[in-house]
Amino acid sequence: MIRILQSVSNMDRGGIETMLMNYYWHLDRDQFQFDFLVNKEKPGFFDDEVRSLGGRIFMGPGLSPLKYPEYLRYMKTLLDREKEIKVLHAHNEAMEFYALNGAKKAGFPVRIAHAHNTHLPHGLKLPVKLVCKAMIPGAATDYFACGREAGIYYFGEKRWNESGVLIHNAIDLERFCYRSEVRTRLRREYQLEDKLVIGSVARFMVQKNHTRMLEQFA
Template sequence: MIRILHSVSNMDRAGIETMLMNYYRYMDTSKVQFDFLCNKKKPGAYDEEIKSMGGRIYRTPGLNPAKYPVYLAYMLKLFREHPEYRIVEAHNGALGVYALCAAKMNKVPVRIFHAHGASITKDWKLPIKLVCKALLPANMNEHYSCGIEAARCYFGEKIVENQNYDLIPNAIKVSDFIFNSETRKKIRKENGMDGKHVIGHVGRFMAQKNHTFLLEVFAEVCKNDPNAHLVLLGDGELMESVKQKAANLNVDERVLFVGNVGNANEWYQAFDCFVLPSIWEGLPVVGVEAQAADLPCVFSENVTREIRLSNRAKFVGLEEPVEKWASVISDVLQSTKRIDRTELITEKHYNIEIEAAKLQERYLQLYGKWCQI
């Protein structure tokens, strides 16, 4: 059995972490086991499940550049105590170079960088991230990506043109998301949504997800639709400011903040459409989930077109006025018929039961290529 050490933020319910858990649940753990190198002290929602499956969770001192020597010392001790780690896979964006550099220094033969984002967030950390991104090629030797645009962002045009990377789809357990009318009735009744036009969103409350703009769009929808209702799943550091924004727009009584829940698949059944106005994305797993539930979707044009799995997915530019967004959302809300999308999702390579077997075989091949003496 080989153990893969995944460098992550923490194992909470978010896009990357949910994708990893989707694959992990379908690994044959007698052959491939996942362990997690978490760079935040906060426990994650998936921690207990990971432990129950035999996975390990380590907590580093964090990715603070000023404390890099402390991080390296921690990693040196970790690899010395656990020489079984021959594959390290980083999911931290450009800052993933921390784990990969430490792995290289400790002679870990397989160092995978897994690209999830199609751009780099322009915040105060941008100069650090650009330096880290420049250091990635010298510290990784395998390229994984959720999509073409994410690969282009982190690996460059030449790698993409030569297809010198592995495309790892953000696959899901399709049966959990296929439209179920009984589940829809149950969730809507429990939450007072009977007769409402429910606009749904799933995402962490962070600048990337653009909740402030979403609320402005929703306020515009409300002007012409007295039955419009917005449901937000997720949590994060900006949740309180988003709640205040809803109050300022006088739509707070029509916005439901659900929080971070384990039954997001059931909430998709209750939605009438799904909206993701992100400032940037790689290939969002929530977009796959929403289309598996056969929801009409409205994405910002900053989301890669690779997410368009069905003709029910629409794209609107963030530079467009809120009136334009509201009009598109109002239009898609008219489409109420929903069907079983298992065949579509499987054909597009997002069925975890099939894709996990492929990834497991890939890990075994990598181990054979780099690690056998």
């Protein structure tokens, strides 16, 4: 069995985490198994389900710049101890450099950087994140992205064109199939029987561009 270590913030119901669970639910777990390296102490929504499927959850030191040396030591200790882990797959945006470089310094052979965004949000940590993003290509061995633009933003156009891999976000379509009884029940519950209803499914983050949507509706 090959164990794949997924580096995330924590296993809450975010977009990246749900995408990973969609893959995990359908994985041949006799051949492959996911483990999760989390970086927040807060318990995640999917923690119990991960464990029930045979996955393990490892708590990292956190992604503070002050903890970077500790993170490198942690990655070496973890990967030296858990010999069944053969692949690191990192999803922490710019800060995935921590796990990737820690694995590189530990001599770990397969280190996947995964780009999920086309820009970094502005904030106090932006300078640190820009430095980390610039160093990701040198720390990774493989380059995944949810789209070409994200891949170019994180890895550069030349590297993306040469070795980038497009990974479509997995969605179980059966869960979202149209069902007239569900439509009727929900419209009745929210008193919307005679209304035109347009849904938007997204958390309130700048990347989801709710402002643009509201401008369009206005």
